[in-house]
Amino acid sequence: MSHSLEVESWNRRRSGFYNRNNGLLRMKTFYIETFGCQMNVHDSEKVMGTLLRRGYRQVDSPESADLVLYNTCSIRDKAEQKVFNRLQQFKKTGNGKVFGVLGCVAQQEGERIFERAPHVGMVVGSASYHKLPDLLGQLETGNRRVTGLELDTDETFETPFARRDNPHRAYITIIEGCDKSCAYCVVPFTRGPERSRGSGGILREARDLAETGYTEIQLLGQNVNSYRDPSPAGWDFATLLRNVACVPGMRRVRFTTSHPRDFVKEIIDAIEDVPALCNHVHLPVQSGSSRMLGRMQRLYTRDEYMRRIEWMKRASRDIAITTDIIVGFPGETEEDFEQTLQLLDEIEYDSLFSFKYSPRPNTPALRLEGQIAEEEKGRRLTILQEKQRAIQIRRNAGYVGTVEEVHIEGYNKALQQWIGRTSQNKTLNFYDAPNDGSKEDLLGRYLPVRVTRAGPNSLVGERVQ
Ligand code: 5AD
Ligand code: SF4
Numbered sequence: 001m002s003h004s005l006e007v008e009s010w011n012r013r014r015s016g017f018y019n020r021n022n023g024l025l026r027m028k029t030f031y032i033e034t035f036g037c038q039m040n041v042h043d044s045e046k047v048m049g050t051l052l053r054r055g056y057r058q059v060d061s062p063e064s065a066d067l068v069l070y071n072t073c074s075i076r077d078k079a080e081q082k083v084f085n086r087l088q089q090f091k092k093t094g095n096g097k098v099f100g101v102l103g104c105v106a107q108q109e110g111e112r113i114f115e116r117a118p119h120v121g122m123v124v125g126s127a128s129y130h131k132l133p134d135l136l137g138q139l140e141t142g143n144r145r146v147t148g149l150e151l152d153t154d155e156t157f158e159t160p161f162a163r164r165d166n167p168h169r170a171y172i173t174i175i176e177g178c179d180k181s182c183a184y185c186v187v188p189f190t191r192g193p194e195r196s197r198g199s200g201g202i203l204r205e206a207r208d209l210a211e212t213g214y215t216e217i218q219l220l221g222q223n224v225n226s227y228r229d230p231s232p233a234g235w236d237f238a239t240l241l242r243n244v245a246c247v248p249g250m251r252r253v254r255f256t257t258s259h260p261r262d263f264v265k266e267i268i269d270a271i272e273d274v275p276a277l278c279n280h281v282h283l284p285v286q287s288g289s290s291r292m293l294g295r296m297q298r299l300y301t302r303d304e305y306m307r308r309i310e311w312m313k314r315a316s317r318d319i320a321i322t323t324d325i326i327v328g329f330p331g332e333t334e335e336d337f338e339q340t341l342q343l344l345d346e347i348e349y350d351s352l353f354s355f356k357y358s359p360r361p362n363t364p365a366l367r368l369e370g371q372i373a374e375e376e377k378g379r380r381l382t383i384l385q386e387k388q389r390a391i392q393i394r395r396n397a398g399y400v401g402t403v404e405e406v407h408i409e410g411y412n413k414a415l416q417q418w419i420g421r422t423s424q425n426k427t428l429n430f431y432d433a434p435n436d437g438s439k440e441d442l443l444g445r446y447l448p449v450r451v452t453r454a455g456p457n458s459l460v461g462e463r464v465q
Contacts, residue, residue: 076360
């Protein structure tokens, strides 16, 4: 091959042209839609960075994209169906586009996706994202179907090119995968074994983010507090928290999601000692009944969970506590459910996410007896949510009159309110002095706000001058 031909072919590949069916197909634009958790949101940011780096351009509709990616979630059946609905829409009109399924549904369904949706060209689970450049290369050079489905990896997906979408809060993945085996959960099958990143790389990323102007960071992991530094420093999670929170310029550090089993007192001690660590812990309980926790293979009892709650309640800082709850897990009796309701009264969570149990492929709970009718799950969910709503109204009312520091994330023109968030992760919207000049100036700033009104899901206040 002559030199100029070589250069031309290299340029073509670099700029994302590829040869398919003997014709040159432009493959320069991509569209990505993300479902599921914050891990997925941040994975997508890294995928976007990888594509932009390769010369692709992002567009905001699937119709105008050459490569259409769905980063999927399979935690509940409803989430899983979303991607198949999307793919269905393009079954006839998607000619010429390449469709890619990423994330948890990709890992779970694997090559079966090609059968259900023959127009899909790429299926990649999150444990294989480090291979994305290679897989994209294969697509660009004409491979019709590429897959990345290996789970037994010790690699994490790190890229210096993440394209961060949220200008106020930056995510950093510190641990991927999950070594637990909760009976209802697909995650161990979709995200592979736990892999922690070295603390040096995490700190470097936090410092870089601070230098580019980020003041708030959220550390991510399916079981974020199971973090174990693989580098010689050997930090545990609490030590990592303290160090990230001391990065110059960092005002707020959050973390999610914690598993109660690995939630040690040192984490609360760190929050008490270091002001930049936020007053908020998300600690999914799933059920208030020890019998159900056993069936769910959660590895703690109600009493053990309560001990962790007591550490937080006794702390000098007013730590907001939030949780996840599943109703209607197989075998849940009326009495088990009652115990969950009592737990809500006892703890008074600041907020919670609640779900009807959804049977998932491969999970041990599929084989459990005592599956509960959808109607009954719905009834329990409504009762639980009504109770929690009353608790939130009561708790939030307690903030009226207090002054909270908010991080300003936006402006709601219709309501003429600034949108702020407290350290406790509560939304506190506020009015500014009527003739304060430039509104844009407040975005990203931290200001004291006096709470004047409270609803179940947010607070309203006035800026303290
Ligand atoms: N059905 C219902 N909810 C589930 N969750 C996880 N798996 C299931 C399932 N099969 C919930 C748990 C978890 C949250 C992210 O989703 O509460 O903490
Ligand atoms: Fe959904 Fe769980 Fe996968 Fe996140 S890890 S995308 S919540 S299935």
